[in-house]
Amino acid sequence: MVSPLCLGANVFGWTADRTATFNVLDAFVALGFNFIDTADVYGRGESENLIGEWLEKRGARDKIILATKVGYEMGPTERGLSKAYITRAVDASLRRLKTHFIDLYQAHIDDPATPLEETLSAFASLIQAGKVRVIGASNYDAPRLRQALQVSRERGLPRYESLQPHFNLYENETFLKQLAPLCREHELGVLSYFSLASGFLTGKYRSAQDLVGKARSRFVKEMLNPRGLRILHALDAVAEETSATQAQISLAWLLARGVTAPVVSATSVAQLEDLAPAVTLKLHADALRILDEAAL
Numbered sequence: 001m002v003s004p005l006c007l008g009a010n011v012f013g014w015t016a017d018r019t020a021t022f023n024v025l026d027a028f029v030a031l032g033f034n035f036i037d038t039a040d041v042y043g044r045g046e047s048e049n050l051i052g053e054w055l056e057k058r059g060a061r062d063k064i065i066l067a068t069k070v071g072y073e074m075g076p077t078e079r080g081l082s083k084a085y086i087t088r089a090v091d092a093s094l095r096r097l098k099t100h101f102i103d104l105y106q107a108h109i110d111d112p113a114t115p116l117e118e119t120l121s122a123f124a125s126l127i128q129a130g131k132v133r134v135i136g137a138s139n140y141d142a143p144r145l146r147q148a149l150q151v152s153r154e155r156g157l158p159r160y161e162s163l164q165p166h167f168n169l170y171e172n173e174t175f176l177k178q179l180a181p182l183c184r185e186h187e188l189g190v191l192s193y194f195s196l197a198s199g200f201l202t203g204k205y206r207s208a209q210d211l212v213g214k215a216r217s218r219f220v221k222e223m224l225n226p227r228g229l230r231i232l233h234a235l236d237a238v239a240e241e242t243s244a245t246q247a248q249i250s251l252a253w254l255l256a257r258g259v260t261a262p263v264v265s266a267t268s269v270a271q272l273e274d275l276a277p278a279v280t281l282k283l284h285a286d287a288l289r290i291l292d293e294a295a296l
Helices: 017-030 043-057 081-095 117-126 142-155 173-184 195-202 217-223 226-242 246-257 269-280 283-296
Strands: 004-008 036-038 065-070 104-106 132-138 160-164
Touching: 004 017, 017 043, 017 269, 043 065, 043 081, 043 195, 065 081, 081 117, 104 117, 104 160, 104 226, 104 246, 117 132, 117 269, 142 160, 160 226, 160 269, 195 217, 226 246, 246 269, 246 283
Parallel strands: 004 036, 036 065, 065 104, 104 132, 132 160
Antiparallel strands: none
């Protein structure tokens, strides 16, 4: 069981230094949440290092459901989902995280060069060894995810219990049309990443001028188009009716669309406190219709 909001740790060691990271993690737990998602590739291990240091200093491991990922390139020969690499990568993550086990270990990206049976067998060995509790997939398309679930079933191997897709009000067609039915059919948890579209859905970026000097400008600039602005206007309309923020509404929409726990990043306690009320915000039918008409 996880909290309905997942703290994305991609900013730790990047736009959030050690002090900011510790402050956000402290506040996240104080708000009653318990789910943290990182990856070995974030900051080339720095995100995991900072989380591990915080877990050790706070004695907080038993309060946290800890997720990390493997697969993206960490070095010239350090990437993919082969058994040999996964075996090395998990031990490196465990050292950085200063823990004996990972609650949710995710294939960060599909590796077509490695047979699914090899990858899933490697994960099975980690579960048997007590290093991993359950496994999940990230960035898998629907045919590959279905195939992976079939291999697990036919070979008696652990299956992916969750999917982490790129899904938000702006980026939604692939998930809703192809992946959501598969997740419902197999009862997979869903952890949406880029849940706020790199900050675009907070409403703070409305022109090219707003992007000057911003770390996420390269992600956001392509959304400053008629459709993106239409979505922002819809968020504004719902915000006026509900007195919620655009960010809270965007996350509540994801929860209403079947997401288990949207992954959100925060570089300050104030940002986190602004997002937290989303988990209790219930959007009425008219609000959902307004958002759907703008986004779908």
